[in-house]
Amino acid sequence: MFESYDPREGRLFSLLDVEGKLAPPPAGFPLMSDEQALAAYRTMVMSRQGDEWAVSLNRQGRLPTYALNKGQEANSVGALMAVRPDDWFVPAFREFGGMLVRGVSLQQYYLYWYGNEAANHLPLEKFHMMPISVPVGSQMLHAVGLAWAERYKGSDRIALTFMGEGASSEGDFHEACNLAGVWKAGVIIYAQNNHWSISLPWSKQSASATLAEKAFAYGFEGVRVDGNDIFAVYAAVQMAAERAREGGGPTLIEGLTYRLGAHTTSDDPTKYRSDEEVQQWETRDPILRLERYLLKKRLLSDADIVKIREQSLDCARSSFEEVEQAADTTREDTFQYLYREMPDMLAAQMQRRKT
Amino acid sequence: MKVLTLLEAVTDALRTEMASDRSVVVFGEDVGLEGGVFRVTTGLQREFGEERCFDTPIAESGIVGAAVGMAVAGLRPVVEIQFSGFAFPAFNQIASHVSRIRNRTRGALTAPLVIRMPYGGGIRAPEHHSESLEALFGHIPGLKVVIPSTPHDAKGLLISAIRDPDPVVYLEPARAYRAVRQEVPEEAYTVEIGKAKIEAEGDELTLVSYGAQMIEARQARAMLAAEGRSVELIDLRTIHPFDARTVVDSVRKTGRFLAVHEGPQSFGVASELVATVLEQAFDVLEAPPARLTGPDIIYPMPRGERHYLMTVEHVLTEARRVLDYEP
Numbered sequence A: 001m002f003e004s005y006d007p008r009e010g011r012l013f014s015l016l017d018v019e020g021k022l023a024p025p026p027a028g029f030p031l032m033s034d035e036q037a038l039a040a041y042r043t044m045v046m047s048r049q050g051d052e053w054a055v056s057l058n059r060q061g062r063l064p065t066y067a068l069n070k071g072q073e074a075n076s077v078g079a080l081m082a083v084r085p086d087d088w089f090v091p092a093f094r095e096f097g098g099m100l101v102r103g104v105s106l107q108q109y110y111l112y113w114y115g116n117e118a119a120n121h122l123p124l125e126k127f128h129m130m131p132i133s134v135p136v137g138s139q140m141l142h143a144v145g146l147a148w149a150e151r152y153k154g155s156d157r158i159a160l161t162f163m164g165e166g167a168s169s170e171g172d173f174h175e176a177c178n179l180a181g182v183w184k185a186g187v188i189i190y191a192q193n194n195h196w197s198i199s200l201p202w203s204k205q206s207a208s209a210t211l212a213e214k215a216f217a218y219g220f221e222g223v224r225v226d227g228n229d230i231f232a233v234y235a236a237v238q239m240a241a242e243r244a245r246e247g248g249g250p251t252l253i254e255g256l257t258y259r260l261g262a263h264t265t266s267d268d269p270t271k272y273r274s275d276e277e278v279q280q281w282e283t284r285d286p287i288l289r290l291e292r293y294l295l296k297k298r299l300l301s302d303a304d305i306v307k308i309r310e311q312s313l314d315c316a317r318s319s320f321e322e323v324e325q326a327a328d329t330t331r332e333d334t335f336q337y338l339y340r341e342m343p344d345m346l347a348a349q350m351q352r353r354k355t
Numbered sequence B: 001m002k003v004l005t006l007l008e009a010v011t012d013a014l015r016t017e018m019a020s021d022r023s024v025v026v027f028g029e030d031v032g033l034e035g036g037v038f039r040v041t042t043g044l045q046r047e048f049g050e051e052r053c054f055d056t057p058i059a060e061s062g063i064v065g066a067a068v069g070m071a072v073a074g075l076r077p078v079v080e081i082q083f084s085g086f087a088f089p090a091f092n093q094i095a096s097h098v099s100r101i102r103n104r105t106r107g108a109l110t111a112p113l114v115i116r117m118p119y120g121g122g123i124r125a126p127e128h129h130s131e132s133l134e135a136l137f138g139h140i141p142g143l144k145v146v147i148p149s150t151p152h153d154a155k156g157l158l159i160s161a162i163r164d165p166d167p168v169v170y171l172e173p174a175r176a177y178r179a180v181r182q183e184v185p186e187e188a189y190t191v192e193i194g195k196a197k198i199e200a201e202g203d204e205l206t207l208v209s210y211g212a213q214m215i216e217a218r219q220a221r222a223m224l225a226a227e228g229r230s231v232e233l234i235d236l237r238t239i240h241p242f243d244a245r246t247v248v249d250s251v252r253k254t255g256r257f258l259a260v261h262e263g264p265q266s267f268g269v270a271s272e273l274v275a276t277v278l279e280q281a282f283d284v285l286e287a288p289p290a291r292l293t294g295p296d297i298i299y300p301m302p303r304g305e306r307h308y309l310m311t312v313e314h315v316l317t318e319a320r321r322v323l324d325y326e327p
Helices: A033-061 A072-079 A096-102 A106-114 A140-152 A167-170 A171-183 A228-243 A275-282 A286-295 A303-323 A331-336 A344-352 B006-020 B044-048 B060-072 B088-098 B134-138 B150-164 B210-224 B245-255 B267-286 B304-306 B312-324
Strands: A089-090 A159-164 A187-193 A221-226 A252-255 B002-005 B022-027 B053-055 B076-080 B116-121 B144-146 B170-174 B179-184 B197-199 B204-208 B231-237 B239-240 B255-263 B290-294
Touching: A033 A072, A033 A096, A033 A106, A033 A228, A033 A286, A033 A303, A072 A096, A072 A187, A072 A228, A072 A252, A072 A286, A072 B116, A072 B239, A089 A096, A096 A106, A106 A303, A140 A159, A140 A171, A140 A187, A140 B060, A159 A167, A159 B044, A167 A171, A167 B060, A171 A187, A171 B088, A187 A228, A187 B210, A221 A228, A252 B210, A252 B312, A275 B022, A286 A303, A286 B150, A286 B210, A303 B170, A331 A344, A344 B245, B002 B150, B006 B022, B006 B044, B006 B076, B006 B116, B006 B170, B022 B060, B044 B053, B060 B076, B060 B088, B076 B150, B088 B116, B088 B239, B116 B150, B134 B144, B134 B170, B134 B255, B134 B267, B144 B150, B150 B239, B150 B290, B170 B210, B197 B210, B204 B210, B204 B245, B210 B231, B210 B255, B210 B312, B231 B245, B255 B312, B267 B290, B290 B312
Parallel strands: A089 A159, A159 A187, A187 A252, A221 A252, B022 B053, B022 B076, B076 B116, B116 B170, B144 B170, B204 B231, B204 B255, B255 B290
Antiparallel strands: B002 B179, B144 B239, B197 B231
């Protein structure tokens, strides 16, 4: 499927260049429609504005530690647009845009980072999504199990999971890839390679030239896509999704991208990487690139851009204000979801906490 | 009714639930064709097909992590960890996800899976094959932990575990697998999780144990009975959430308490039971509540096992001490 883009030969699948010029996709590969590209743009801008507002909120002391998505938006937005709304989505924690595509509201997203588990109340039938997974690299196994279960039940749903490049050092990455290969699971493992695992660069993370090439050792295909190119991400994920749906097994996609912001609001990236490197990646900003394309095609005007940004920021501000006004976690909330029925022992402990 | 060993009763429970519920799938290392290293899953693959009972690569974290996804998608996976001493690679999945999915999603998603594992010593096994880790699992909020000591309870508790809406760690006393036989109903039945069983009534001492250690506890009770001493023997059966009421009610009757288990002493189940007895029955105690447990040492290889395991003599000595205690 991705034979012309073998990562072992140093190939990268890319369609949209930094100037916003789109190359025709290879034969058989899907191309995002203008309408989809515009929708993707709006979502990416929402993610970016929401991200920047979150950082500002953190500095104002209104939001606890927050993990930034800035610069990586095309990965999860493109990937989620390329699968069905009822395919399983198993995120790591840098898939804000993808969560918006899946229908998670901005309030819900902010509520999570505000520190309330109620944000993860995502009914299965509506979202087909697992909550944000914090333990690095542990969630890909869930996607393998979900895909296995769907096939067992006779459904053609697949599972799309995300990880960062640092998670490839975790044992669970190996176990997930190995099981996915052996079971020929209908799963797409999408690794956002943003170059930095907090302070550790890829060169110290792995001796592999690419992450994608690891797939071949597990008996399936890996491909490296330009993760700042929404068209490439969309096409690659849709191809992989078709393969998974038809019983052709897993695909490992490495989205080459860059974290333009800090790891979280508690991190200071100037300690471990140079301004030059960041500036170089700023020129490859996925939103700018798509913006140039849309401007060239007259699907968007300069005035539209300003308006979309403003609307997004307004939306971020008002959503967070709603979150601040929402009821806080109650004592009952912290006790009653451990089990479907609260054991006497827990009920007694809860009673004792009454002041 | 058929007479079954504890091991056969586990197999019977699996077969019963697989026959009645297609969402029940069984997998783990060597559980398919071979039927597991102890042969607990013997015949299941032949009866239900490779899709429902299958071998996995040697990947404990993978087994449990994949089961999380399957359970969230609506299946009832029953996975086997070959020995509890090999559960450590799966600990992240167990403690970070299995136990937390319901709470994390405020009930939107659940992971009702069963993790079966043989545990405990006395089987002359290599290193890492004899651990008693129930206290570790019991310390993880969101898990249920059960241990049968009889074939009847083995079947009933496993059926309950499979049908339970929450994840259950089901620990099987390897030493008791073939040592205990009992009549077991052929149909499906449940034994309630969270309920201890008063196995024999008495009024001078409450003796609580579980798992393989029940073998020595029963012997000790019988020997004491022959001496005219009346011991109430309780099989705890569920480690977490444990049945404090049955234990405390018994102590209120006897005034004396002894908990016996194979697992290490510090921060163990007996410590929790003693604390509960002190909190809820202090006023009736006629002797300091006691615990008799494995020592806080690494489980020895076979040539040293006798320094770890407790015989009926150990139980008798400690039971007599508590019975005869005078302030």
